Each structure stands twice: as C-alpha cells, then as structure tokens.
Amino acid sequence: MLDANLTQQLKAYLVNIREPIELVASLDDSPKSQQMRELIDEIAALSGQVSVAEGQDARTPSFLIRRVGTDTAVRFAGLPMGHEFTSLVLALLQVGGHPSKAAPELLQQVRDLDGSFAFETYFSLSCQNCPDVVQALNLMAVLNPGITHTAIDGGLFKEEVDARKVMAVPTIFLNGEPFGQGRMELEQIVARLDTAAEARAAKKIAAKDPFDVLVVGGGPAGASAAIYTARKGIRTGILAERFGGQVLDTAAIENLISVPHTEGPKLAADLERHVREYEVDIMNLQRAEKLIPARHEGGLHEVVLASGASLKARTLILSTGARWRTMNVPGEDEYRNKGVAYCPHCDGPLFKGKRVAVIGGGNSGVEAAIDLAGIVAHVTLIEFDSDLRADAVLQRKLATLPNVQVITSALTTEVRGNGEQVVGLTYKNRNTDDLHEIALEGIFVQIGLVPNTEWLRDAVALTPRGEIEVDHRGETSRPGIFAAGDATTEPYKQIVVAMGSGSTAALSAFDYLIRLPEEELEAVAA
Incomplete structure (x- = not known):
C-alpha cells in the first residue's frame, strides 16, 4: 500500500509515539479489506509500539486506532489515503500520546466539554476540506472520553451515503443527527458545543487596546499585510472569519512563484505559521459586520463584529477576499449540499x-x-x-x-x-x-467570484460590482483605510497578486502612520 517514500516518512513520525497502540481491524474477504490488512500490517511493521488485533464493527472494512488498555480511540471506515493520509498519521501519533500543537486553552476547552458526543464524518479521498474536520474530531476524541469519532469514506460506503442523503463532504453527524457540512476548524466545532464560548471571546476582544494596524481578512493578502506591518514593529492585529480564506477551498496551486506545487489547505497553514512567527494578534473565526471610519484624519477606525464586540485601530487594511458566485435562481439555496x-x-x-x-x-x-x-x-x-x-x-x-x-x-x-x-x-x-x-x-x-464587501457599503467607495476602489498604493476613499486582494479593483485575482497587494497596503499604512502630525498621534493615544 505504501511506497518507499511514504514508508520512510511514516517510520520517522512513528518514533514520536509515547504509549503503545493497537490497530483493531474489522475485515471481510473484499479487495478493500485486503488492502486495509496490507496497510495495517505495514504500519505495525514500522514501530514496536504498534500491534494488530482482530475486531468486529458494523462497518467493514474499518479499523480502530486504540491506546492499549484504554478507551482512547478513533476509527477509520475506509482507507485513509490521498488527502486523508495526514489524518491517519496524526491519529496514530495523538492516540499514542504525542501532544497536539493546538493552543493550550483550546485543548483545555475540549477536555472540559461535558456530555456524550458520538461523531461520524463522511469524507472523500479527493476532498481538500475534509482533513481539517477529520483531524479536529479525532483530536477531540483523544482528549475527551465522552467523545467518539468515526471517519467514513463516502465513496466506499455508498449505500450508507445514499440512505443518509449525504450529497456533500465533509458531512458531520452527531449522535445520529446532522451536525454540519463543509469545512470546519477545531475552534468552530468546539464553539458549537460550548455555548458560552462566543460570549467569552467577545469579552476578550472588547478589552483589547487600539491597534496601529488592524488587518481584516486572513487570506494571502491579509497574511502578507500582517507580516509586513509586524516587521515594522507596530502593533498589528488580524481579524479573520476563517484564516486562509478562499485558499482553503483551492485544490492544486502550481503558479505561486518558487513553489512548483502545493495545495490550498497546506498553503493556508503555511501562511498562518508564518504570521505567528511575529507578534501579531490573530483573532480567528470572527466576522466583521460594520465599519465606522474615523471622524478625522489620525482618528480611530472602529470595526464592529457579529459577536457584538468591536475593535479600534489607527489604520485598517481590508482584505476580505471573495466567495463563490451563486446563480441566484429558485431552488439553489433550498438544495445547497443536497445536489x-x-x-x-x-x-x-x-x-x-x-x-x-x-x-x-x-x-x-x-x-x-x-x-x-x-x-x-x-x-x-x-x-x-x-x-x-x-x-x-x-x-x-x-x-x-x-x-x-x-x-x-x-x-x-x-x-x-x-x-x-x-x-x-x-x-x-x-x-x-x-x-x-x-x-x-x-x-x-x-x-466566478463575488467580493465580501456588503458590510462596507456605507464606509468606503465601492464599484457597482462591489469591489473596493483602491489606488496604486492600496488606499481607499477614506484616509487611513487601505485594501488588498480579491475584494478590491485589482484586476487579476491571483494568489501571488494578492500577496503583493497585501504588502503594498501594509507599507502604505506604515507610511501613513509615520507621516501623521505628532499632535494627532498624541490625541489618538489619549
């Protein structure tokens, strides 16, 4: 099942297993079961910490990754290859006691969830959005004994998919009932279960001091802008509804200069990793709903969030990107994810x-x-x-x-x-x-695409198509407010162009700040 390259990579990862695990297989005589048996045996041969056992599950073929002597486990129904191979590797490590790199407060939030949560996720091997969901729920099952998770290959269990009317992936069921569809990050899933999470996050955001630069949007343009302003040593925050933006929905990327090939989710993760190398305050899973521009040059701009909290900044960089354009015809919304x-x-x-x-x-x-x-x-x-x-x-x-x-x-x-x-x-x-x-x-x-700018209609000048009007410096119709990326009048909607326009907007914002009269800066600070 595994070629020489994957075998070598997996062997290197498995040395991080801290506690013994067993792969409990539920198999029959089908070709897929034979492939699963081959995969399981190959994994076990790479580490003395991994053993194989026989089991019985309603879904065949499937296998359980279980920490020996405990109930800590996750299950894969189907072969987790393709985009899901990383999910398999992480599951092996995390069930084996290797710690997650997620924020400690988020991990504790998962541990504190009270109740019984049986999750099932339907994925496809060609889905670039599915691994984030599978990995998030696997991690939750490892951290909290009240949570279980089974990841199911929808292409393999077609009768089950048809019976449950699954027509989009990832599709998540919780305790047998539909829970969600589409890409969801760990924070989003936890927030759905922890009803007080949004209020706590809003209170924390509302208490933040004004930023020198607040970037709204976490795609390539926003990430580039945040890196450039942070490198200038000025107080930078980045607000994102989902870090990575539309890149998360992109498959193969082969025109990003110096990177011959990558995939959207990987690029999004690399962008976030790069931003986190600097002192940037990242506020993810937050939606901006209103912009109140400063009343005078050098004043504070205010961004009001869907949670009710608001943020203030001396300068703004709007990089809210775009989304898929819909047909806007009868039946489209009604049958979204139902065909x-x-x-x-x-x-x-x-x-x-x-x-x-x-x-x-x-x-x-x-x-x-x-x-x-x-x-x-x-x-x-x-x-x-x-x-x-x-x-x-x-x-x-x-x-x-x-x-x-x-x-x-x-x-x-x-x-x-x-x-x-x-x-x-x-x-x-x-x-x-x-x-x-x-x-x-x-x-x-x-x-095609439509810019995410509806919330800006009364704040900055927009074209009839809803794009933010910018000049060659990325400046909008309002002093101190800049914009970059697919949400603007920049004619070429490309990742590399968005990155360039993000850096341009950042440098322009910095230039704007250092040229403000000293008395205006003092008034703002007061």
Missing part, C-alpha cells in the same frame, strides 16, 4: 455513476467538467455566452470526452428537486427563449 455543490474536487466522488451539470464555461467550469467526466455517468456543461471562455487547451481536452455535452447561450432559470434532493434543472435558450429541462442529480456551480 447543488461548488467544489467538484470535494463532492464529485459522491456522484459516481450519476448525471450532473456544470454551470459556467470559464476555466474553472471546464476544468470541473473534465474532472467530473472521469467519475460520473454524464456531464452537461451550461454556458451563458455563445462560446466557452476557457483556455483553448482545456476546450480541446473537453471535446475529447464522450460523456460531456456542451450547451451554450443558455441561462439556468431553476433548480428542481423532490423536497430532499436535486432531480434536475431548467434553462432558457437565449436565442429562442425556449425553456428546456434536464434530468440530473447534481449541479456544480462555477461562475
């Missing part, structure tokens, strides 16, 4: 052998159609314009696929469902105004 999806890499395996549509003929839409064609029975690509807009090389590849149909000059008008899941869509031929229906079970929306 309507936005990440073909994550959710594509759940539609194996089914008929799906991809909405959008740009690069992302055509790439999605190509990827899905190898998994599903049939793909219908629907494009609003009269021609596809994707790169020629992608269009040529698409044209070679026998199970893909392209429909141009088409406007999707409705997502149809049966109350539980998508059963089709309706589109209008823009040349004839005729309506057509397509029977299908999945719709992947790939029609």
Whole structure:
C-alpha cells in the first residue's frame, strides 16, 4: 500500500509515539479489506509500539486506532489515503500520546466539554476540506472520553451515503443527527458545543487596546499585510472569519512563484505559521459586520463584529477576499449540499455513476467538467455566452470526452428537486427563449467570484460590482483605510497578486502612520 517514500516518512513520525497502540481491524474477504490488512500490517511493521488485533464493527472494512488498555480511540471506515493520509498519521501519533500543537486553552476547552458526543464524518479521498474536520474530531476524541469519532469514506460506503442523503463532504453527524457540512476548524466545532464560548471571546476582544494596524481578512493578502506591518514593529492585529480564506477551498496551486506545487489547505497553514512567527494578534473565526471610519484624519477606525464586540485601530487594511458566485435562481439555496455543490474536487466522488451539470464555461467550469467526466455517468456543461471562455487547451481536452455535452447561450432559470434532493434543472435558450429541462442529480456551480464587501457599503467607495476602489498604493476613499486582494479593483485575482497587494497596503499604512502630525498621534493615544 505504501511506497518507499511514504514508508520512510511514516517510520520517522512513528518514533514520536509515547504509549503503545493497537490497530483493531474489522475485515471481510473484499479487495478493500485486503488492502486495509496490507496497510495495517505495514504500519505495525514500522514501530514496536504498534500491534494488530482482530475486531468486529458494523462497518467493514474499518479499523480502530486504540491506546492499549484504554478507551482512547478513533476509527477509520475506509482507507485513509490521498488527502486523508495526514489524518491517519496524526491519529496514530495523538492516540499514542504525542501532544497536539493546538493552543493550550483550546485543548483545555475540549477536555472540559461535558456530555456524550458520538461523531461520524463522511469524507472523500479527493476532498481538500475534509482533513481539517477529520483531524479536529479525532483530536477531540483523544482528549475527551465522552467523545467518539468515526471517519467514513463516502465513496466506499455508498449505500450508507445514499440512505443518509449525504450529497456533500465533509458531512458531520452527531449522535445520529446532522451536525454540519463543509469545512470546519477545531475552534468552530468546539464553539458549537460550548455555548458560552462566543460570549467569552467577545469579552476578550472588547478589552483589547487600539491597534496601529488592524488587518481584516486572513487570506494571502491579509497574511502578507500582517507580516509586513509586524516587521515594522507596530502593533498589528488580524481579524479573520476563517484564516486562509478562499485558499482553503483551492485544490492544486502550481503558479505561486518558487513553489512548483502545493495545495490550498497546506498553503493556508503555511501562511498562518508564518504570521505567528511575529507578534501579531490573530483573532480567528470572527466576522466583521460594520465599519465606522474615523471622524478625522489620525482618528480611530472602529470595526464592529457579529459577536457584538468591536475593535479600534489607527489604520485598517481590508482584505476580505471573495466567495463563490451563486446563480441566484429558485431552488439553489433550498438544495445547497443536497445536489447543488461548488467544489467538484470535494463532492464529485459522491456522484459516481450519476448525471450532473456544470454551470459556467470559464476555466474553472471546464476544468470541473473534465474532472467530473472521469467519475460520473454524464456531464452537461451550461454556458451563458455563445462560446466557452476557457483556455483553448482545456476546450480541446473537453471535446475529447464522450460523456460531456456542451450547451451554450443558455441561462439556468431553476433548480428542481423532490423536497430532499436535486432531480434536475431548467434553462432558457437565449436565442429562442425556449425553456428546456434536464434530468440530473447534481449541479456544480462555477461562475466566478463575488467580493465580501456588503458590510462596507456605507464606509468606503465601492464599484457597482462591489469591489473596493483602491489606488496604486492600496488606499481607499477614506484616509487611513487601505485594501488588498480579491475584494478590491485589482484586476487579476491571483494568489501571488494578492500577496503583493497585501504588502503594498501594509507599507502604505506604515507610511501613513509615520507621516501623521505628532499632535494627532498624541490625541489618538489619549
């Protein structure tokens, strides 16, 4: 199962196991069980701290990683390879007593949770968002005896997925009931269970002194800005709804200069790790809802949060990024994660052998159609314009696929469902105004981005598309407020461009601060 490189890496990691663990296998005669047996035996052969035992579980094949002589354990139903291999490694280490690097106060918060929590997570091996959820819940199961967790490969347990109507990953069940879908970090899961957590966090934030620079947004632009201002020695805070931003939803990244290949979640983790090397106050999982600009130059700007707390700063750098654009048609919201999806890499395996549509003929839409064609029975690509807009090389590849149909000059008008899941869509031929229906079970929306700037409408100048208007220095229409990245009028929405614009905004903010008249700085400090 493991190639020489993975075997060597795993052997190096397993020396960190402090307490003996056993891999308790529930297997049958299926090929997947044979592969699991091979994997388990290979792992056990790499460390004297790991043994193998036979077990029996309702899900076969599966295996339990258990600390010998205790109930501390996590279970994988399916082979945790692909994106989940890291989850397997961490589970082996943490069940074996190797400490987590998460914040000590967060770990204690998990230990203090009172109750019985049986979590089940459905993942796919191609989902880059799933490992964070799997790893968070595994860690919680290790820390708290009242918590259990089973990670389930949805592609392997298809009948179970269909019976529970799982149409997006990751999907989490708690005590048999739906708990959440999509990427969730440890802090988010704990906050859902610890109802007093939000109030405590709001109180802590409200007590903070004003910042010299407050960065709003934790994507590439925000991380770059925070690093540059912190290196100038000025008091810096970074406020993020989820650190990493849209990068977390990105699969392969091959155009970040000097990094030939990486993946979104890994880049997001690297960004956060880099920011934490400096004295930056990171406030994650906090949503900004209102901006109150300073009444005079040199005054304090105020950002009001959804929790009710607020933060003040002499300068702001807005780097709130963008999100997937929706079709805004009847049925889309109702059937989101019930057949309507936005990440073909994550959710594509759940539609194996089914008929799906991809909405959008740009690069992302055509790439999605190509990827899905190898998994599903049939793909219908629907494009609003009269021609596809994707790169020629992608269009040529698409044209070679026998199970893909392209429909141009088409406007999707409705997502149809049966109350539980998508059963089709309706589109209008823009040349004839005729309506057509397509029977299908999945719709992947790939029609671009919309900036996360609704909360700024009365604070800074925005374009009709909602982008923050900035000059060549990253300055907005308000003195002391700067912006960077995909939320701005910068024409190229690329990671490397966002990083550059973040550093530009940071240097401009620093330049602004040092040029403020001394009396204004003293008035602010007072």
